[in-house]
Amino acid sequence: MDITQHDAVTHFWCPQLGQTLHFGYCRQARDGLPCPRVVACFSPHFDVEAFLAQCYTAEERERFLAPVPGRLERLGQALAAAGRAQPEDEA
Ligand code: SF4
Numbered sequence: 001m002d003i004t005q006h007d008a009v010t011h012f013w014c015p016q017l018g019q020t021l022h023f024g025y026c027r028q029a030r031d032g033l034p035c036p037r038v039v040a041c042f043s044p045h046f047d048v049e050a051f052l053a054q055c056y057t058a059e060e061r062e063r064f065l066a067p068v069p070g071r072l073e074r075l076g077q078a079l080a081a082a083g084r085a086q087p088e089d090e091a
Contacts, residue, residue, distance in 0.1 A: 033064040
């Protein structure tokens, strides 16, 4: 399968960026892998799940389809990481 075959398909409104986007952008939006919302956004346009199954390994799909952490979860992760980075004599 040609991985670029759906690149010109457009989704009328990206809920993250607030604009029209084409699939060529969305399939590389997360460090070169698809955006986690790609199935929801592009399923009305073509069989996205079949495309993903043919073009990406199960491990890759699991990685990029995992939900993105929310703002509070990211803040908690940053605080936990900062706490671990403190020298022991300050803790
Ligand atoms: S797949 Fe992601 S980047 Fe593309 S339109 Fe949907 S939310 Fe936006």
